Amino acid sequence: MRRVSAVPILALAITCATAGAPAAAKDVIVHMRNQGAAGVMVFEPAFVKVMPGDTVRFLPTDPSHNAETIPTMLPAGVTTSKGQINKEFALTVSTPGLYGIECRPHYAMGMVALIQVGNGPSANLAAARAAKLPPFAARRMAPLLAMAK
Numbered sequence: 001m002r003r004v005s006a007v008p009i010l011a012l013a014i015t016c017a018t019a020g021a022p023a024a025a026k027d028v029i030v031h032m033r034n035q036g037a038a039g040v041m042v043f044e045p046a047f048v049k050v051m052p053g054d055t056v057r058f059l060p061t062d063p064s065h066n067a068e069t070i071p072t073m074l075p076a077g078v079t080t081s082k083g084q085i086n087k088e089f090a091l092t093v094s095t096p097g098l099y100g101i102e103c104r105p106h107y108a109m110g111m112v113a114l115i116q117v118g119n120g121p122s123a124n125l126a127a128a129r130a131a132k133l134p135p136f137a138a139r140r141m142a143p144l145l146a147m148a149k
């Protein structure tokens with residue numbers, strides 16, 4: 001039986017310990033619901049603040065939803081990504097800024113969420129506020145943008 005050397009593991013441990021000791025990356029759950037406190041077809045919570053390296057998990061708590069990024073509401077250099085209908089969508093964020101999220105089937109009904117990555121000020125705050133969304137989506141996004149820095 002081969003023995004695994006402890007040296008690389010020790011080196012890795014030292015590397016982690018000296019990397020500025022960032023808080024451990026965390027997972028934040030967002031439910032996709034047909035009915036919530038804010039009305040029908042909602043992400044709960046709809047505003048999430050996380051740190052770079054964290055993962056936001058959109059769960060298909062009720063059927064017929066997905067989560068995907070809104071292309072006009074992303075930090076510079078971040079590419080769009082999308083989850084499938086009725087599937088969990090795990091979005092691991094590394095770039096600070098604001099990430100608009102929509103449910104494609106219910107976007108016109110206002111099913112949107114906003115993720116703030118980092119403590120702000122977000123470089124794309126003005127751009128996110130200027131983004132044109134469908135009327136119901138804009139109505140629900142406004143109070144989320146008001147919470148964002």
Ligand SMILES: [Cu+2]
Pocket residue numbers: 032041064065066103104105106111
């Ligand atoms: Cu939906």
